[in-house]
Amino acid sequence: MKRLRKRSASGTDALQTRAKSGKNFWLETNFRLLNRMSRPIRLALAFALLASLGACATQTGRVKNTTKTFTTVVVDAGHGGKDSGTYRRSGPPEKVVTLDVAQRLERKLRESQLKTVMTRSSDTFIPLDQRVSIENSQKNAIFVSIHFNDSRRRGIRGFETYYNSGVSLDLANRIHGKLMTIPRSANRGIHAANFRVLRMANYPAVLVECGFLSNRSEGNQARDWEYRELLADRIAEAIVEQRYGPGVYQPTGRLALQLQSGSSGPAAH
Numbered sequence: 442m443k444r445l446r447k448r449s450a451s452g453t454d455a456l457q458t459r460a461k462s463g464k465n466f467w468l469e470t471n472f473r474l475l476n477r478m479s480r481p482i483r484l485a486l487a488f489a490l491l492a493s494l495g496a497c498a499t500q501t502g503r504v505k506n507t508t509k510t511f512t513t514v515v516v517d518a519g520h521g522g523k524d525s526g527t528y529r530r531s532g533p534p535e536k537v538v539t540l541d542v543a544q545r546l547e548r549k550l551r552e553s554q555l556k557t558v559m560t561r562s563s564d565t566f567i568p569l570d571q572r573v574s575i576e577n578s579q580k581n582a583i584f585v586s587i588h589f590n591d592s593r594r595r596g597i598r599g600f601e602t603y604y605n606s607g608v609s610l611d612l613a614n615r616i617h618g619k620l621m622t623i624p625r626s627a628n629r630g631i632h633a634a635n636f637r638v639l640r641m642a643n644y645p646a647v648l649v650e651c652g653f654l655s656n657r658s659e660g661n662q663a664r665d666w667e668y669r670e671l672l673a674d675r676i677a678e679a680i681v682e683q684r685y686g687p688g689v690y691q692p693t694g695r696l697a698l699q700l701q702s703g704s705s706g707p708a709a710h
């Protein structure tokens with residue numbers, strides 16, 4: 442995700458913590474002030490305060506909770522065309538690996554009898570608003586966006602999963618949990634974020650950062666198609682489990698053979 446690159450990865454967490462405590466401070470200050478005022482002014486201000494809180498609630502209520510009923514999965518391959526995303530000289534740009542994981546994920550979901558829509562299926566530039574409108578024009582959907590991460594600190598590695606609306610948290614938890622079953626994976630957590638494709642979505646929407654291209658180990662893994670197949674498999678399993686419950690998802694292709702023969706999956710580099 443390009444926007445993440447501008448902050449240090451740990452900076453993302455710090456910003457969110459600050460935002461949360463900021464909101465509490467705002468509420469506490471307002472209530473303290475109300476107590477010091479005369480009764481009519483107090484009442485009027487209390488109404489205004491409640492109205493503003495109500496507006497927030499309506500905003501959240503806009504998102505339909507389809508996490509148990511969805512029939513369509515909108516699969517979003519991050520970046521594309523003139524927007525390469527994260528770029529490292531040693532490997533393909535982010536836009537190439539996001540498209541590959543997204544296409545593998547899409548195929549697995551179709552094989553699991555879910556309808557799918559891709560925001561892009563080739564190396565083309567799709568504006569963020571268009572990605573959102575593709576999602577919001579579906580009847581009963583969820584949205585999953587695939588990205589890879591970048592940091593100036595080469596040592597940073599691990600999965601990060603992002604959501605915006607509360608109804609997306611269940612799906613975010615499930616996808617993140619499945620990714621964490623990959624051997625030697627590192628957990629960088631599930632976070633609320635204001636990314637446009639998440640904020641504007643009318644359905645549950647999750648953005649997955651499938652590891653750091655800036656990290657030697659994860660960058661190498663991202664270049665390995667078997668590892669990308671594994672990423673797609675774990676995300677597909679999470680989505681099918683979210684919809685139909687555990688035990689329904691069947692891995693397909695070469696990965697299924699590996700899993701059956703007891704191999705622990707693609708070797709790490």
Ligand SMILES: [Zn+2]
Pocket residue numbers: 442443519520526527535588589
């Ligand atoms: Zn990205």
